[in-house]
Amino acid sequence: MYAQERKNQFGMILAMIVVALIALTGVDAIAQDDVEVNYKARAISALSIERAAADIFDVRVERWSTDAERDALVKILETKGNHALATALADQTETGFARFDPRGGRGPGRDPRKSTLRYAREVERGDTKEVILITNLYIGFGSNAQGADGSKLAEYPLSFVLLKFHKDEDGGWQKGVGRLFVGAKVRFDHLGNKFTIDEFPTDPVYLKGITIK
Numbered sequence: 001m002y003a004q005e006r007k008n009q010f011g012m013i014l015a016m017i018v019v020a021l022i023a024l025t026g027v028d029a030i031a032q033d034d035v036e037v038n039y040k041a042r043a044i045s046a047l048s049i050e051r052a053a054a055d056i057f058d059v060r061v062e063r064w065s066t067d068a069e070r071d072a073l074v075k076i077l078e079t080k081g082n083h084a085l086a087t088a089l090a091d092q093t094e095t096g097f098a099r100f101d102p103r104g105g106r107g108p109g110r111d112p113r114k115s116t117l118r119y120a121r122e123v124e125r126g127d128t129k130e131v132i133l134i135t136n137l138y139i140g141f142g143s144n145a146q147g148a149d150g151s152k153l154a155e156y157p158l159s160f161v162l163l164k165f166h167k168d169e170d171g172g173w174q175k176g177v178g179r180l181f182v183g184a185k186v187r188f189d190h191l192g193n194k195f196t197i198d199e200f201p202t203d204p205v206y207l208k209g210i211t212i213k
Contacts, residue, residue, distance in 0.1 A: 037061045039131070039163060041178065041207035043100065057180070057207055059133065059161065061096040061120045070121065074188045074195075082185055086136040086157040095120035098139050098161060115139045115159065123194050129173065132195055133161035139182060160184040160197060163210055176210035 039059040069092060077085045097114035119134040139159040165176035182205075187198040 035061060035063050038213040039210055040213070041163075041176075041210040043180070044206045044208060045203070055100055057098070057100055057205075059096065059098045059117075059163075061117070061131075061133070063093075063095050063120070065092070065095055065119050065121055069119070073119065077186070077188060082156050082158060085186070089118040089134065089136040089158075092118040094118060095133075098133065098135070098159075100140060117161075119195070121194065123192065127167040129165045130194065131161075131163040131165075131178075133163075134186070134195060135159050139180060156183050156185040156199075158184050158186060160186055160195075161207075162197075163207065165210070165212070173212055176207075176212075178207035178210055180205040180207060 037060070039061075041057045041059075043055040043057040045055075073085060073088055073092075076088045094116045096117045098117055099114045115135060115137045117133050117135045118137075119132070121132050123130045123132065136157055137159060139161070160181040161178065162181075163176050163178040165173040168174045181197055181200065184197055185199040186195050188194070189196045
């Protein structure tokens with residue numbers, strides 16, 4: 001009887017340790033084939049704030065990348081670099097798409113084409129959630145939507161989207177904020193268990209009032 005009680009106590013302590021570790025390191029999303037999550041945001045260019053304030057950025061996630069896919073991409077990035085990562089992403093099954101909605105703004109230059117996303121993960125830590133999206137494709141914006149010269153993409157051929165959310169008092173997610181980096185150099189943050197920006201482009205697109213549907 002005493003041995004069984006000790007066993008039960010040990011099990012409870014072990015469970016508490018696991019919960020504590022999850023809270024400290026964050027929980028990565030579990031891949032699902034039938035996911036459909038839509039994000040919508042106002043996009044503001046760092047170079048032209050007044051003109052771009054009405055642009056609408058749309059994202060749809062149709063599946064989360066698996067642990068195995070993430071681990072394989074991390075290995076490629078850390079052994080071969082960003083160009084090899086971009087090549088590997090091109091072979092990944094798509095996870096959704098991102099685009100600038102031409103119906104969202106009043107000015108010229110919108111590109112309604114969808115840029116296919118090749119990597120999508122959620123990381124939750126306490127009351128905070130981050131959505132990390134990466135593709136080897138140019139995600140167009142404004143008059144530079146076509147990305148014809150692509151000088152930054154030649155150096156670092158990746159587009160990186162980061163969306164951040166915080167819980168409200170009722171446990172729901174508040175409107176989030178984020179950024180889009182085109183021509184980004186990335187690295188993997190092992191402590192946070194996520195891809196992150198290694199070198200910041202000088203002209204990110206800021207994403208405001210992000211909603212989840």
